[in-house]
Amino acid sequence: MSRRARDMLLYVARRLVTGLVLALLVTLITFLLLAPSFDAIVGNRLGAGATAESIRAMKTQMGLDRPVLAQYSDWLAHVARGDLGASFFTGERVGHTVGQHLGVTMSIVLVTLLLSVAFSVALGVTAAWRGGVVDRVVQGVSLTGHLVPNLLIAIALVYLLSIRLDLLPATGFTPLTDDPAAWARSIAIPVTALLIASMAGLTAQIRGTMIDELRKDYVRTLRTRGIPTRSIVLRHALRNASGPALTVLSFEFIAMLGGALIIEKVFAIPGFGSYAFDASLQGDVPVIMGITLFAVLLVVVVNLAVDLVNGWLNPKARVL
Amino acid sequence: MSISIGSPRLRRLFASATVAALLLTAACSGGGSDSPDPSQKTTTLSLSIQGAPASFEPTRIDAGQSSYIWRSLYDTLLYIDNEGRLQPSAAQRYEYSADRRTLTLTLRKGMTFSSGAPVNAAAVKATLERIRDTPGPNQANIADVVASVEAPDDLTVVVGLKRPSGSLLWNLAGVNGVIADPATVARGSTATDPVGSGPYTLDKGATVNGSEYTLKKRKEHWNADAYPFETVRVRVMGDRAAVVNALRAGELNAGSVDPTQVEPLKSAGLRISPVKAFTVGNLVLADRAGTSLEPLGDVRVRRAINMSFDRTKLVAAFLKGVGVPSTQLFNPKGQAYDAQLDKAYPFDVAAARKLMAEAGYAQGFSVKMPSFVTTKPFEPVIAQSLAAIGIKVTWEAVPIQRQATTLAAAKYPMYFVIYGLDTDAVLTTLYTVPGTPTNPFKSSDPDLTALIAQANSADDPAGARAAYRGINKFFVDNAWFAPLMDIGVTWVTGKGVKHLGDGSSTAIDIRNFGTAG
Numbered sequence: 019m020s021r022r023a024r025d026m027l028l029y030v031a032r033r034l035v036t037g038l039v040l041a042l043l044v045t046l047i048t049f050l051l052l053a054p055s056f057d058a059i060v061g062n063r064l065g066a067g068a069t070a071e072s073i074r075a076m077k078t079q080m081g082l083d084r085p086v087l088a089q090y091s092d093w094l095a096h097v098a099r100g101d102l103g104a105s106f107f108t109g110e111r112v113g114h115t116v117g118q119h120l121g122v123t124m125s126i127v128l129v130t131l132l133l134s135v136a137f138s139v140a141l142g143v144t145a146a147w148r149g150g151v152v153d154r155v156v157q158g159v160s161l162t163g164h165l166v167p168n169l170l171i172a173i174a175l176v177y178l179l180s181i182r183l184d185l186l187p188a189t190g191f192t193p194l195t196d197d198p199a200a201w202a203r204s205i206a207i208p209v210t211a212l213l214i215a216s217m218a219g220l221t222a223q224i225r226g227t228m229i230d231e232l233r234k235d236y237v238r239t240l241r242t243r244g245i246p247t248r249s250i251v252l253r254h255a256l257r258n259a260s261g262p263a264l265t266v267l268s269f270e271f272i273a274m275l276g277g278a279l280i281i282e283k284v285f286a287i288p289g290f291g292s293y294a295f296d297a298s299l300q301g302d303v304p305v306i307m308g309i310t311l312f313a314v315l316l317v318v319v320v321n322l323a324v325d326l327v328n329g330w331l332n333p334k335a336r337v338l
Numbered sequence: 339m340s341i342s343i344g345s346p347r348l349r350r351l352f353a354s355a356t357v358a359a360l361l362l363t364a365a366c367s368g369g370g371s372d373s374p375d376p377s378q379k380t381t382t383l384s385l386s387i388q389g390a391p392a393s394f395e396p397t398r399i400d401a402g403q404s405s406y407i408w409r410s411l412y413d414t415l416l417y418i419d420n421e422g423r424l425q426p427s428a429a430q431r432y433e434y435s436a437d438r439r440t441l442t443l444t445l446r447k448g449m450t451f452s453s454g455a456p457v458n459a460a461a462v463k464a465t466l467e468r469i470r471d472t473p474g475p476n477q478a479n480i481a482d483v484v485a486s487v488e489a490p491d492d493l494t495v496v497v498g499l500k501r502p503s504g505s506l507l508w509n510l511a512g513v514n515g516v517i518a519d520p521a522t523v524a525r526g527s528t529a530t531d532p533v534g535s536g537p538y539t540l541d542k543g544a545t546v547n548g549s550e551y552t553l554k555k556r557k558e559h560w561n562a563d564a565y566p567f568e569t570v571r572v573r574v575m576g577d578r579a580a581v582v583n584a585l586r587a588g589e590l591n592a593g594s595v596d597p598t599q600v601e602p603l604k605s606a607g608l609r610i611s612p613v614k615a616f617t618v619g620n621l622v623l624a625d626r627a628g629t630s631l632e633p634l635g636d637v638r639v640r641r642a643i644n645m646s647f648d649r650t651k652l653v654a655a656f657l658k659g660v661g662v663p664s665t666q667l668f669n670p671k672g673q674a675y676d677a678q679l680d681k682a683y684p685f686d687v688a689a690a691r692k693l694m695a696e697a698g699y700a701q702g703f704s705v706k707m708p709s710f711v712t713t714k715p716f717e718p719v720i721a722q723s724l725a726a727i728g729i730k731v732t733w734e735a736v737p738i739q740r741q742a743t744t745l746a747a748a749k750y751p752m753y754f755v756i757y758g759l760d761t762d763a764v765l766t767t768l769y770t771v772p773g774t775p776t777n778p779f780k781s782s783d784p785d786l787t788a789l790i791a792q793a794n795s796a797d798d799p800a801g802a803r804a805a806y807r808g809i810n811k812f813f814v815d816n817a818w819f820a821p822l823m824d825i826g827v828t829w830v831t832g833k834g835v836k837h838l839g840d841g842s843s844t845a846i847d848i849r850n851f852g853t854a855g
Contacts, residue, residue: 061743065400065475068742069773072473079473107392108547109526115547173579180587188587189580190550190573283577286386286584288549292576296390296548299738 030322037318041311046090048310052303053086059301063106080106093307102311103304105297112308115293120312122191123282123289125201127274130209131267134216138263139256141217142224146232147251156221163218168277172211172284179207189286208281216270223266227259260331268324272317380834380853383567386575386584386593390548393529396465396518397472401758405512405846406572410553412534414515415443415462416507420839420850422671422761424507427561428457428517428535429495438502438795443495443510449535449560451519457535459489464520466497469513476513478774479505479767502794504802505763512845537565538848549574566853591832592851597658600828608830609854611837612660615670615824616844617756619716622819625751626781631705634751638697640817643752644683645690646723653823656715660826665814667769667821669759671842673799674766674806679814690727702728705752709733710741713754716822720754745775759824759844762806766790769813786812 052059060076061068077083081092096103102112145156180188186207192200231237232255240250279291290309297305391404399408417427426432429443449457466487470480483506486498499506509515519533530547531540537559544552553570555562573590575581582599584590586606595603597612604610623643628635649663665683668674694700705724709717721731736744745753757776760768770790772780789812793805813819829837836854 055737055740058737058740058743061740061746063398063475064473064477065742068746073743076473104526107398107529109393109529110547176583176587180583184587187589188583189575189589190584284580286549286573286575286577286580288546288574293548300392 030326033322033325034318037315037322040318041314042094044314045094045307045310048307049090049093049303050086052301052306053089055301056082056303059106059303062301093304097311102308105305106302107300112304115305116290116308116312119288119290119293120316122193122287123275123278123291125194126205126208126212126281126287126289127271127278129205130212130216130274131271133209133213134220134270135267137213138217138220138224142221142263143228143251143256145221145225146228147247153225156225160218160222160225163214164222166214168211168215169280169284171214172207172281175207175210191285191287191289204287208285208287212274212281216274219270220263220266224259224263227262228255231255231259257331261328264324264328264331268320271320275313275316380566381568382571383569383592383835383848383851384571384573384590385851386573386581386590388574388576390574391551394532395528396513396516396523396532397469397474397476398529399513399516400475401513401760401846403846406570406848407540407551407553408516408532408534409536409847410538410570411532411536411540412516412518413449413457413536414511415517416511416515418508418511418761418843418845418847420843422669422842424511427511427515428462429510432507434797438797439499441497441499441506443497445493445495446560447493450558451533451535452539452556453519453522453533455519455521456492457517458492459495460492461520462495462517463487463489465516465518465523466495466514468518468523478771479509480514482771502791504790504794504796504805505761505767508761508763535559537562538570544571564849567848567851570848585830585832588832591835592837593830594827595830597660597826597828600830603830608832609836611829611831612826613829613837613839613841614660614826615662615664615759615841616827617758617825618664618667618821619754619756619823619825620667620819620821621720621752621754622776623752623817624748624777624781625779626816626818627779629779630748631703631751633697633699633703636697636699637817638693639699640820641683642690642693642697642727643724643729644817644820645686645693646727646729647820647822648685648723649823650685652719656719657823657825660828662824662826664821664824666810667813667819668762668765668806668810669841669844670824671840672759672762672806673803674762674810676807676810679811682814683817683820687726694727699728702730704730704732706732706734706750708736708741708744708750708753710736710738710755712738712756716754720822742775746773746778748778751779754822756825759841763793763802766793766806766809769819781818783812783816 056077057073060073060080060082064072064076074083081089093103100113102116104111105115141156141159145153176188179186186203190204192204194201232251237250237255240254275290278289279295281287282289282292294309297309385406387403387406389403391407392398392400394408394411396412413428415427415429416432417425419425428446428449430446431444433442434440443462445457445459445462451457466480466484469476470484483499483501483503484497485500488496488498490496517535518528522528522533531542536556538553538555541552541554551572553572555565555568573584575584575593578596578599581590581593582595582603585593585595585603585608600610621643623634623640625631625634626640633639644665649665653659653661653663662670663680664670665680666675694702717733721733724731744750745755757768759765769776770786771777772782786809789805789808793802793809796802796805831837831851834854836852838850838852
């Protein structure tokens with residue numbers, strides 16, 4: 019193994035360990051925030067007839083009357099063995115159900131990001147490169163995408179494509195593994211609604227940084243050497259402009275994950291956001307903890323991936 | 339490391355993006371929604387509910403919208419029909435002893451669980467005892483009343499009671515009356531995939547727990563003819579706009595919507611069935627002894643509060659007419675309801691202020707009330723109405739999941755809640771059992787206790803009616819509560835499906851829906 023590869027592995031390992039420490043802290047804080055609600059959670063489980071005695075008895079039965087740190091340590095020990103516990107209410111294994119719901123949301127978010135990258139690069143680069151009317155049109159589209167809320171776009175698309183034209187389902191989700199065509203139809207409107215806002219931000223970012231890059235001295239030098247414009251734009255300028263765009267993309271990803279709830283509710287999609295919302299309302303502690311852990315790890319992995327891709331695209335941005 | 343449009347890596351990236359875009363484009367132009375086949379609309383009921391069921395385990399099921407599912411998976415001993423009448427179900431006959439301390443139930447012959455095991459008295463005894471002995475939302479109703487359960491033979495269940503109860507039979511038509519397979523009920527899987535003897539079974543392959551439940555009809559069920567739908571799809575949709583969209587797109591053929599959403603659905607040719615009274619919005623004047631808020635101990639103050647609300651305007655403004663102005667807690671279609679009592683507290687601020695002054699509170703007083711997500715829309719008008727007679731309200735935010743424990747703790751002397759308009763017997767129990775969220779200050783009164791005893795021991799419907807009307811009159815005369823309005827529900831159904839019933843029963847059941855020509 020070369021020294022460079024070893025250093026890279028060490029860097030990745032360091033980042034992952036930092037991520038685990040972060041996950042530890044966030045889950046501990048979450049558990050400490052939940053602890054004062056244990057009485058209410060048990061009362062909710064017992065229903066309208068709950069009395070102080072029955073709440074006490076149920077807390078003992080569920081082990082919620084033990085010291086908070088002891089409970090958290092137990093949870094952590096189980097997590098270390100790959101066991102995230104079971105839902106207080108349905109008894110389903112948390113690892114399985116969180117994965118199931120996360121898969122639904124990820125299938126929407128990843129397709130949105132993929133399309134967002136493809137369209138934003140095409141539009142942003144063209145606007146920066148061509149300028150003039152093309153640039154003004156792209157800026158106008160980008161601004162409109164910024165201004166119009168996702169929800170409004172979703173409502174308009176549902177009305178047009180589902181209710182008026184009967185082309186796509188208005189609600190629901192079909193897993194990719196069940197029927198790829200039905201899956202594509204079920205995510206078409208949610209993806210489009212998310213895509214417009216995502217593209218608006220990313221296109222503006224790429225356009226701006228591309229204009230900056232194209233004005234730099236090295237571009238002029240390359241031109242004087244007779245390098246084709248196409249190569250200058252795509253091979254040199256775009257590579258240098260990719261860093262800030264990737265950062266915006268990682269923010270978009272995290273924002274989409276956090277904001278998935280609204281789209282999931284509007285389209286009745288059983289995703290991560292609505293699962294987290296329902297678990298919070300019920301006070302389903304094992305599920306809330308599992309969701310928190312998954313969310314933190316996901317953000318850590320995405321940020322790491324963005325740094326690595328950034329380094330791969332642009333040597334100047336390499337951390338090693 | 340280099341990159342260009344000509345590099346294989348970037349080509350692959352663009353190729354992936356293009357494939358995904360093409361997939362979507364093809365999907366967009368491919369057409370075809372998931373709408374049910376019109377020819378199947380009369381055999382498939384696609385229904386929405388607002389929240390996911392917590393559990394199907396008999397000690398944890400609830401009487402809310404998840405009843406559409408668990409009532410289809412389990413048989414209950416008795417049944418409340420759409421006219422609000424108690425009917426036999428798994429128990430073909432039921433009979434009280436002369437002292438009303440023993441209830442004998444005779445089960446139907448030949449019933450089976452979906453596992454194939456027979457439904458017998460031992461299964462009923464096991465489930466009833468499990469509910470009675472397991473802490474949970476369904477325990478109190480049974481534990482307070484049932485002393486013993488015996489199964490002398492396969493078809494006979496004898497329930498010994500601690501005291502006569504007017505609500506027991508009604509409870510046996512609900513969450514307390516389910517019959518679970520004793521061989522499987524203790525398994526963890528019961529929470530999501532129970533074994534019952536009901537008219538449907540859960541199609542696990544087409545069910546996503548928490549989001550969509552598909553039920554398949556059991557042709558061998560003893561009452562299969564009463565269920566016209568071969569398949570029932572229950573979809574969890576927390577957002578009313580999603581329900582409207584799904585109804586318009588034909589993805590649902592039954593769902594409830596807000597009154598403001600009705601017009602476009604009506605124009606789309608869907609059937610609208612408003613039920614004017616389904617729940618009641620009720621300001622509970624809980625501290626009737628004035629222990630934590632002295633003024634509430636004076637009946638004149640409680641009456642003044644009742645007179646401070648313009649109920650007719652509230653129904654028009656908030657409910658768009660899908661509701662009933664009412665000063666009563668009981669269902670307008672029930673026996674306890676008395677139309678005359680709705681005239682007890684006309685909207686009259688001047689008279690209310692006079693009552694406040696007579697009670698010694700001419701300057702009014704201040705009160706803290708809990709603010710739940712469900713009460714938010716009503717809070718400005720409640721605060722404004724009470725302010726008109728000098729009562730200053732401060733709202734304290736309380737998460738909805740803490741509602742039961744917060745109210746039961748007697749922290750708030752008065753509060754606004756919305757509860758279902760259940761049967762007279764069940765509502766009487768709900769609002770009078772001390773120490774619960776509906777009677778946290780443990781109010782009691784000898785006259786009320788006598789009326790409850792009369793209702794519990796009444797042998798004939800006329801006797802029970804008189805007692806429940808008496809209880810209702812007691813609540814209104816003594817202003818134990820300030821009910822503001824009965825809140826309705828607007829059902830929308832698609833072609834081939836209709837909502838049955840007029841609100842006489844608020845029991846939630848698949849049999850609330852039938853086929854239409």
